Amino acid sequence: MAQQVSGSPFLKPFFLKTPVRVVSPLQQRRHTLPASEFRNLTPQDAISVFEIEREAFVSVSGECPLTLDEVLNFLSQCPELSLGWFEEGQLVAFVIGSGWDKDRLSQEAMTQHVPDANAVHIHVLSVHRHCRQQGKGSIVLWRYLQYLRCLPGARRALLICEDFLVPFYLKAGFKEKGPSAISVSNMHFQEMEYTLGGQAYARRNSGC
Numbered sequence: 341m342a343q344q345v346s347g348s349p350f351l352k353p354f355f356l357k358t359p360v361r362v363v364s365p366l367q368q369r370r371h372t373l374p375a376s377e378f379r380n381l382t383p384q385d386a387i388s389v390f391e392i393e394r395e396a397f398v399s400v401s402g403e404c405p406l407t408l409d410e411v412l413n414f415l416s417q418c419p420e421l422s423l424g425w426f427e428e429g430q431l432v433a434f435v436i437g438s439g440w441d442k443d444r445l446s447q448e449a450m451t452q453h454v455p456d457a458n459a460v461h462i463h464v465l466s467v468h469r470h471c472r473q474q475g476k477g478s479i480v481l482w483r484y485l486q487y488l489r490c491l492p493g494a495r496r497a498l499l500i501c502e503d504f505l506v507p508f509y510l511k512a513g514f515k516e517k518g519p520s521a522i523s524v525s526n527m528h529f530q531e532m533e534y535t536l537g538g539q540a541y542a543r544r545n546s547g548c
């Protein structure tokens with residue numbers, strides 16, 4: 341855990357800014373879970389991720405954006421492009437992304453991570469069913485995009501979504517790039533793009 345704290349640029353704004361509390365040895369024995377925590381996901385979170393994903397998508401479309409193996413792959417290859425929101429230790433919402441280096445997303449983008457690329461492909465955003473319609477999806481997406489702005493090299497975030505979610509992503513600041521070339525089980529998608537670049541002033545002053 342200590343290694344993750346120092347190794348992840350994301351954790352810096354949320355953890356190191358927390359006032360340091362002196363903890364007596366007696367208090368140290370209590371293991372209280374933080375009420376609310378945002379952190380990068382690890383392969384150990386894959387089962388919790390997949391359970392939320394399965395409930396969210398299988399009953400609706402019969403297809404998950406990511407299989408359990410793909411979740412594990414991305415959380416192993418590029419955990420720094422994921423974000424989980426935990427409440428009292430339980431995962432309530434998450435985003436999983438990977439690197440991509442072309443203008444538009446293509447079928448290969450669904451399973452591939454391109455290291456050091458200038459775009460982040462958001463594969464999945466999902467909120468636990470008990471926590472939907474409470475603003476959590478918008479909040480976790482906003483925090484993820486703020487975090488990406490702090491990553492060196494990241495200039496754009498891309499995703500595909502069904503038509504009914506286009507207003508949700510427009511509200512979050514994405515722009516429509518038009519119909520996607522990707523199709524899954526006869527489902528068609530719109531491609532959306534969020535510009536992260538050109539934030540030099542914000543980066544210098546944001547604690548990134």
Ligand SMILES: CC(C)(COP(=O)(O)OP(=O)(O)OC[C@H]1O[C@@H](n2cnc3c(N)ncnc32)[C@H](O)[C@@H]1OP(=O)(O)O)[C@@H](O)C(=O)NCCC(=O)NCCS
Binds near residue numbers: 405501505
């Ligand atoms: C889509 C999802 C991430 C939104 O998260 P959420 O926490 O429920 O959304 P919020 O409470 O932040 O709502 C934000 C807005 O999006 C709208 N919205 C949320 N889910 C929607 C849906 N399924 N269809 C249409 N609009 C939706 C809300 O009505 C709200 O609009 P408003 O502010 O004008 O009222 C969540 O519903 C979810 O996990 N769904 C299943 C998985 C999924 O479809 N993921 C997205 C594709 S990867």
